[in-house]
Amino acid sequence: MHLPDFNYYQPETLQEACEILGRYGAKAKVLAGGTDLLPKMKQDVLAPEALVSLKMVSGMSDIEKVPGRGVVIGAKTSPNDLVNSSVLHENFMSVSEAAHSMANNQVRNMGTIAGNIVNAIPSADLPPILIALSATVTLVGPVGSRTLVLEDFITGVSRTAIAPDEIMEEVVIPEQSTTGSAYFKFGLRHSGALAVVGVAAAVTMQGSLVRDVRIVLGAVAPTPMRAKKAEEILRGKNVTDDLIAEAGKSAAVECKPISDIRASEEYRRDMVRVFTKRALRKAIYLEQSES
Amino acid sequence: MQGVKDKNGVMRYVISLIVNGDYLTVTVKGNTLLVDLLRQQLNLTGTKRGCKLGNCGSCTVLLDGKAVSSCLVLAVEADGREITTIEGVAQSEKLDKLQESFIDNAAIQCGYCTSGMILSAKALLTKNPHPTETEVRTAIAGNLCRCTGYVNIVKAILAAAEA
Numbered sequence: 523m524h525l526p527d528f529n530y531y532q533p534e535t536l537q538e539a540c541e542i543l544g545r546y547g548a549k550a551k552v553l554a555g556g557t558d559l560l561p562k563m564k565q566d567v568l569a570p571e572a573l574v575s576l577k578m579v580s581g582m583s584d585i586e587k588v589p590g591r592g593v594v595i596g597a598k599t600s601p602n603d604l605v606n607s608s609v610l611h612e613n614f615m616s617v618s619e620a621a622h623s624m625a626n627n628q629v630r631n632m633g634t635i636a637g638n639i640v641n642a643i644p645s646a647d648l649p650p651i652l653i654a655l656s657a658t659v660t661l662v663g664p665v666g667s668r669t670l671v672l673e674d675f676i677t678g679v680s681r682t683a684i685a686p687d688e689i690m691e692e693v694v695i696p697e698q699s700t701t702g703s704a705y706f707k708f709g710l711r712h713s714g715a716l717a718v719v720g721v722a723a724a725v726t727m728q729g730s731l732v733r734d735v736r737i738v739l740g741a742v743a744p745t746p747m748r749a750k751k752a753e754e755i756l757r758g759k760n761v762t763d764d765l766i767a768e769a770g771k772s773a774a775v776e777c778k779p780i781s782d783i784r785a786s787e788e789y790r791r792d793m794v795r796v797f798t799k800r801a802l803r804k805a806i807y808l809e810q811s812e813s
Numbered sequence: 814m815q816g817v818k819d820k821n822g823v824m825r826y827v828i829s830l831i832v833n834g835d836y837l838t839v840t841v842k843g844n845t846l847l848v849d850l851l852r853q854q855l856n857l858t859g860t861k862r863g864c865k866l867g868n869c870g871s872c873t874v875l876l877d878g879k880a881v882s883s884c885l886v887l888a889v890e891a892d893g894r895e896i897t898t899i900e901g902v903a904q905s906e907k908l909d910k911l912q913e914s915f916i917d918n919a920a921i922q923c924g925y926c927t928s929g930m931i932l933s934a935k936a937l938l939t940k941n942p943h944p945t946e947t948e949v950r951t952a953i954a955g956n957l958c959r960c961t962g963y964v965n966i967v968k969a970i971l972a973a974a975e976a
Contacts, residue, residue, distance in 0.1 A: 523865045530824070530843035530889060532814060553887070560846075560885050561866040573843075577890055602879075626955025627933065629867055631879040632886070713954030714868060 523564045529572040536689055539574050540664045544687035546572045552689055553577075554598055555633035557625070558641045582691060585609050592696040597636035597689070601625070601648075604635065614695060616703040616722070616805075620651045623707045626714045636690040642676045642745070643716075649676060650722035650740035651705040653748070655695045663688040676745045700726045700734070702809025706797040707740075710784060717741040718785045719793040721773070723801035727809045732756045737769070737798060742779035742790050749773035752798060761806060770799040814892045828892035832857070833901025841888040848872045848883035850891070851898055859899035859928050863957075870956030873929035874898050880936040882955075899928035902935060911935060914973035915966070922960035929956045934970045943974055 533539040543550050550572040551559055562568040576582070582596035585607040593613055595604070604610060604621035611618060624630055624638070624647045638648045639659065649672065657672045664687055672693070675683050684690065703724040709715030720740030726733045735756045737749040752772040756765055779790035815827045817840075829838045832855060841850055851857045851874070860883060863871035867882040874883045875897035902909045911931050914920070921927050930953055937944055937952035944952070949970045950963075958966060 525844045525846060527823075527842075527844050530816075530826070530887070532889070553890075556885050556887065556890075557867055560887075564865060573887075575887075575890060626868075626870065627936075627952055628870060628873055628880050628882045628955045629885075631876075632867075632881050713951070 525560065525564050526566075526569055528563075528570055531572060531574045532578050533574065534578045534580075536579055536662045536691065537664070539576065539579060539689055540662060540687050542572065542574050543689070544664050546570075546686075548686045550574055550686070555600065555637050557629045557633040558637055576689070587613065590697070592694050592698070595635055595693045595695070597634060597691050597693065599635045601630035601633055601635070601638070602627070604648075605630065613701075614651075614655060614703060615808075616651050616705050616724075617648070617655070617695070620647045620705040620707070620720075620722070623647050623705070623709070623717075635693055639672070639676070639693070640682055640684055640690060642678070642680050642682050644679055644744055644746075645716040645718075645720065645741040646746075647705070647707060647717055647720055647740070649746045650720050650738040651703065651724075652693065652695065653746055654705075654722040654724040654736045654738045655700065655703060656698065656724075656736070658694045658696065660691045660694070661685075661688040662691045667691065669694075673746075673748070679744045698726070700724045700809070701812045702727065702805040702807070704801045704804035704808065706801045706804075708793050708797065716784070719779075719790050719797055721794060721797035721801045723798070723805040725802070725805045725809050727761075727806060730760045732759055732761050732806075735802070737773060737802070739773060739777050739794055739798075742777040742794055744778075747777065749776050749798065751776055756802070766799050766802050769802060770795040773798040814889065826889045826892075828889060830891050830893065831895040833897060839888075843887070843889060845888040846884055847874070847876075847886040847888050847891050847896070850888040851883060851896070857898050857900050861925055861928060863925070868955075868957070869926075870929040870933065870953075871926055873932045873956060875932055875936055878936065878939065880933045880952075880955075897932070897935075899931060902931060909935070910976050911938070911970065911973045914969040914976065918965050918969035918972055920962060920965040920969035922958075922962045926956055926958045926960075930958070930966055934973070937970070938974055944971075946971060949974075 551570040582598040601621040752769040774795035861871040863869035
């Protein structure tokens with residue numbers, strides 16, 4: 523299993539990095555953590571002519587609460603940075619928990635939040651909870667930057683809205699009244715396992731009234747998907763166990779899972795039903811215990 | 814970091830890094846992996862190659878104190894950074910308490926996973942000197958022991974933490 527040859531670049535600014543990417547078009551890849559890219563190259567899934575390393579590009583590795591913007595997470599932040607971030611612990615523990623459910627400790631030290639998003643595999647653990655929290659991503663290109671809602675950014679299996687000469691700079695979880703959020707993952711092992719099903723929920727409550735709710739399902743469709751009908755069942759209603767159960771059933775109908783080596787379609791649907799209920803209960807509990 | 818074309822037109826990069834406390838300057842190709850730099854150029858064969866895909870943990874080393882899979886790190890990316898391999902865990906002739914503990918608790922069977930296990934454990938104990946059993950198991954979850962000797966490995970790490 524040999525790593526094929528490539529031209530290696532180590533630019534010091536994003537602008538310079540975008541220029542190099544622009545020269546190569548789709549034939550270059552950005553190298554940050556390398557935990558997805560290098561295995562794909564070793565297995566001949568990808569054969570880029572050039573790798574553009576972000577190692578010497580400064581910044582992009584902090585997690586900060588910025589007034590008026592929300593929690594700003596640099597694109598090079600590793601999953602373990604998310605696991606250990608006090609800013610996330612105070613505001614969105616669910617993101618730390620989702621990061622902790624990923625891969626293994628070594629990969630969590632090396633990988634990046636941007637890599638987990640731009641690789642766009644359906645079972646990725648960070649996108650569901652980030653979409654539930656209405657996160658946006660900022661992309662830098664040769665002629666400036668643009669910000670997209672993460673929900674619209676992932677467009678298919680391994681497909682996103684990023685252009686070949688763009689680089690993700692940051693992920694922002696906007697300021698919001700939502701304080702209760704949760705991510706539940708089912709994998710075949712505790713560690714080193716892709717999600718068979720992942721369910722994220724975020725709620726805004728007023729007493730027992732559900733003012734707003736977002737439910738996002740992972741690994742059961744080509745992209746992370748909102749369970750919009752399930753959300754509708756709860757939005758504007760006083761929450762009851764029956765309504766939560768109904769939302770779970772709706773999510774199980776809405777999702778579009780496949781049968782594969784890890785689980786059957788039927789099994790995934792039933793797990794979506796159960797995990798939607800659990801994620802909602804936990805998110806509601808957390809929201810109510812904070813206010 | 815300086816790049817030079819060799820006589821066959823292949824780019825070589827001159828990198829400087831600290832390996833087990835030694836400042837080294839070496840020349841590597843763009844596609845040289847850190848594990849191969851360590852094993853083949855520096856003859857530090859205590860670091861093992863296993864799955865080569867970041868799943869098995871046998872190539873675990875510490876990069877600036879953090880456990881990483883050296884099969885997924887380009888050698889050029891290690892420029893300016895500090896690496897600890899299993900050869901750098903003992904203080905000259907004196908074994909680290911983790912190494913002693915692995916011996917005392919019979920935590921070594923075939924030995925292939927041991928280097929990676931000890932480095933993952935080392936990173937854990939540096940950050941968290943008194944871990945729970947769950948924290949130990951989480952820390953070594955990326956290190957596979959195909960002799961399945963996990964019980965004694967966990968015991969050895971917990972004993973080293975108490976020592």
